[in-house]
Structure formats: C-alpha cells, structure tokens
Amino acid sequence: MNVFQLLNQKPIIFHPIYKKITDSTTAGLLLSHIMYWLTETRQNEVVKTNEEIKKETALTSNELRGAKLKLKALPFLEITTNGSPPVTVYKIDWDKAERFLTQFGETIDDTSPSVAPRCNTGAFMPDWFAPKDWADLMEHRRKKGAIQSERALKVLRDELNKAHERLGLDSKAITDEITNRGWRGFKAEWLERDMGNLRKPRTVWEAKALRDEEMAKFHLQNMRKLKQLQNGGGEDG
Numbered sequence: 518m519n520v521f522q523l524l525n526q527k528p529i530i531f532h533p534i535y536k537k538i539t540d541s542t543t544a545g546l547l548l549s550h551i552m553y554w555l556t557e558t559r560q561n562e563v564v565k566t567n568e569e570i571k572k573e574t575a576l577t578s579n580e581l582r583g584a585k586l587k588l589k590a591l592p593f594l595e596i597t598t599n600g601s602p603p604v605t606v607y608k609i610d611w612d613k614a615e616r617f618l619t620q621f622g623e624t625i626d627d628t629s630p631s632v633a634p635r636c637n638t639g640a641f642m643p644d645w646f647a648p649k650d651w652a653d654l655m656e657h658r659r660k661k662g663a664i665q666s667e668r669a670l671k672v673l674r675d676e677l678n679k680a681h682e683r684l685g686l687d688s689k690a691i692t693d694e695i696t697n698r699g700w701r702g703f704k705a706e707w708l709e710r711d712m713g714n715l716r717k718p719r720t721v722w723e724a725k726a727l728r729d730e731e732m733a734k735f736h737l738q739n740m741r742k743l744k745q746l747q748n749g750g751g752e753d754g
Contacts, residue, residue, distance in 0.1 A: 529574055538621060540662075543580045544587035550574055551588075551607045562608040570605075592699070593617050620702040641670035643677055643688075650688035654695060661701040679705035684712060 529546065530553050536545030550573065554563040570581055585605070589596050593613035597606045642651045658665065680686050683705060686694075695703055 534618075534621075538591070538618075539584075539587045541584065541587050543576060544584040546574055547576065547581070547584040548588055548591075548594075551594075552609075555607070555609055561611065562606055564604050564606050566602070566604050591617070616707075619704075620700055638665055638670060641667075641674045643674055643681070645681060646677065646688040650692040654692045657692075657696045658701070661699075663701050673703060676703050676705050680708055684708060 530549055531546055532549045532552070533545070535548040535552070536542055539545050539548060547570070550570070551563060554565075555561070567578070567581060570576065571578065574581075576584065585596060588594055588607075593610045593616075595606075595608040595610075597608070598604070599606060638655050639651070642648070655665075663669070677688075677691060680691050680703075681688075686708070691703075691708075694700075694708060700707075
C-alpha cells in the first residue's frame, strides 16, 4: 500500500459537540464513531469488538478503555460486554438522546466559539423566585457545566416564567424537578409534556390537601350509596 492509499483510507467523522458532551477528545471520537454506525445501520444498537474499534479509530487500548468509561456515564447510551470472545454492545435510547442533546444545546452560546463569559446571575432571577432556590439552581448548573452567559440566563428566565405562569409551579418545585432529573438546561414544555392535563401537587402541603380531598370524596360517595340502599330497603319493606 503506497502513501496515497494510506492517506485515503476511510476517514472518521468527528463531531466537536460530542467532545463537549463528554469533556474528552477520545470519548468524543468514540461517540462520534458509534453514532455514525447507529445512524448508518438505522438500528438502536451496534456490536463491535475492541479490536474493531481500535482498528477503525486508531485509539489505543488505554484510550478506548477510558473513552468507554466516559460514554457509560451518558444517560442515553448503554454499553455492555457479552459473549466469548467478548464483544461490546452499544445500545442507544433515541428519545433520551434527542432530549439530552436538546438540553445541552440550550446551554451553548452561539455568539462565540470560545467559552462564554460568566455574568451576574442574580440579575436574571425572576421576581417570584425564592433566592435560596435560585442559589440552588445556579449551583446545580455550575456542577453540570452549564453556560452562565447573559443570553443563556435570559433564555432560562423566560422558560422559568412560562413554567410558573402555565403550570402554577413555585420556585422550589421547579428547582427540584430540574435538579432531580439532572437537567443541564430547561424548557417549560418538558414539564408540560410530563404533567399533561393532570393536576399534580406542587408542595408537600398541597399533596396532603389533595389526598384529604380524595378521601373526603370517597367517604361522601360511600354515604350516598348507603343512603340509597337504606331508602331502597324501606320502600321494599
């Protein structure tokens, strides 16, 4: 094989966004390669040996091992090893992947290719938001590596206001949902889809009130049935 044949071997598609997601160049390369095969085969899983991956990506054994550990932490990708000789199964949940990438995309400041500068986050706190909940939310975003630029925080504020106005959620309820679900970004429609038209409690006290209300309805229905039986029994006698 001459030098031109070597240089014109099948190239590897590399998406920089996957490097940002995994915070690793090698993991970003592996994820790009796996996503390529998943898309190419139109399946929800791809099976590869380590030797195949190393040959196709030029990753070393140590690089591949570290990259796989990074990918196992992703919420939309399941990695398991089966069989003898062992093969690795990379299985994707497309719905989770779409949601994750959408959330991640909301944190990226498109105005600059470099890291967006941080700003005074307190200036973007909605008037109805409790300061403690805001501090917890900002700390959560910091740990998740979310962009705290002016543009990103304006988008966040708008979505928080939508959730408050449309769903009647208070700052603690929204903050709890974001942190418990591990969301890096936030859109009111994510909660709207989950809640639908169901009435859900926003606080512990409201949950208790709803339970008491349901119990009262239950007793009332039983009393009405009992009264109907008593009336019916009197007429038959």
